[in-house]
Amino acid sequence: MTSGPTQEAIDPVRYIANRSSGKQGHAIASALAKFGADTTLVTGPTQEPDPTGVNVIHVETAEQMLEACKTSLPADIAVCAAAVSDWRIRKKSKGKIKKKGDTLSLSLKKNPDILKTLAKKGNGRPRLVIGFAAETSDVISKASPKRIEKNCDWILGNDVSMGSNTFGGNQNRVHFINNDGTESWPEMSKKNVAYELVKRIADHFQSLAEKK
Numbered sequence: 001m002t003s004g005p006t007q008e009a010i011d012p013v014r015y016i017a018n019r020s021s022g023k024q025g026h027a028i029a030s031a032l033a034k035f036g037a038d039t040t041l042v043t044g045p046t047q048e049p050d051p052t053g054v055n056v057i058h059v060e061t062a063e064q065m066l067e068a069c070k071t072s073l074p075a076d077i078a079v080c081a082a083a084v085s086d087w088r089i090r091k092k093s094k095g096k097i098k099k100k101g102d103t104l105s106l107s108l109k110k111n112p113d114i115l116k117t118l119a120k121k122g123n124g125r126p127r128l129v130i131g132f133a134a135e136t137s138d139v140i141s142k143a144s145p146k147r148i149e150k151n152c153d154w155i156l157g158n159d160v161s162m163g164s165n166t167f168g169g170n171q172n173r174v175h176f177i178n179n180d181g182t183e184s185w186p187e188m189s190k191k192n193v194a195y196e197l198v199k200r201i202a203d204h205f206q207s208l209a210e211k212k
Contacts, residue, residue: 001028001029001032001039001040001041001054001081002041002079002081002084002114003024003025003028003041003042003043003044003081003082004021004022004025004026004043004045004046004082005017005018005020005046005082005085006044006059006060006062006064006065006082006083006084006085006111007045007060008061008062008085008087008088008089009061009089009092010089010092010093010097011092011093011094011095011096012093012094012096013096014096014097016085016087016088016089018083018085019083019160020044020046020082020083021046021047021048021168021169022043022044022048022082023170024081024132024194025041025043025079025081026041026043026046026048026051027190027191027193027194028079028081028193028194028197028198029041029051029054030051030052030053031191031194031195031198032077032079032201033051034053034198035199035201039051039053039054040055040075041054041056042057042059042065042068042069042072042082043056043057043058043082044059044060044065044084045058045060057072062084062088062111062112062114063088063112065082065084066112066114069114069117069118073124074124074126076126076127076205077126077127077128077129077130077201078118078126078128078130079130079197080114080115080118080129080132080152081132082114083134084114086110086111087108087109087110087111088109088111089106089107089108090108090109091107113150115150115152116149116150119131119151119152119153120151121151128153128154128201128204129151129152129153129154130153130155130197131147131152131154131155131156132158133146133155133157133158134158135157135160136159136160136161139157139159139175140175140177140182140184143155143156143175143177144177144182147177147178153179154176154177155177155178156175156176156177156197157174157175158172158174159173170189170190171187171190172187172188172189172193173185173186173187173188176200
């Protein structure tokens with residue numbers, strides 16, 4: 001389970017980050033543990049307390065998060081709810097960057113795609129890989145191709161446009177997307193989203209067991 005933002009250092013006092021609070025990811029990790037799953041939470045910096053009964057690994061950067069996820073394998077389920085920074089500084093400054101002139105240019109380098117990496121076919125891929133797609137418009141039409149592109153089994157698209165209380169708030173409205181289609185869930189608390197998702201996970205594995 002991944003949660004929270006990542007922080008990519010620019011210099012010793014500044015970093016690139018985002019508005020993720022970690023509330024949704026932490027709620028899912030807590031729900032998984034309550035359902036009886038042996039759960040490891042890899043989380044970026046948040047104000048959220050560590051969930052009870054969960055093994056928690058604290059990281060800062062995307063590269064650290066990916067490494068922690070790899071060392072936590074094998075696993076039956078991977079849920080990637082963290083809002084990982086897409087970019088990091090190509091070469092961070094060893095000292096604080098001083099204000100000179102009216103503009104500043106930063107050279108950025110793409111971060112690893114944690115969801116896509118974990119979902120890659122081959123030995124060690126979890127049996128069920130679930131991602132989140134935060135979008136500011138056309139959520140379903142943008143989240144659906146991401147599921148295919150990243151090779152994950154399920155993806156939950158959620159609207160984080162300005163005016164939404166998703167980032168930092170306690171409510172969420174998600175669109176559950178899998179190979180069978182799309183379900184638009186009503187707005188509910190992040191704890192209830194977590195419960196509904198984990199119940200869906202439990203039902204999925206129960207169905208697989210019954211087919212054997």
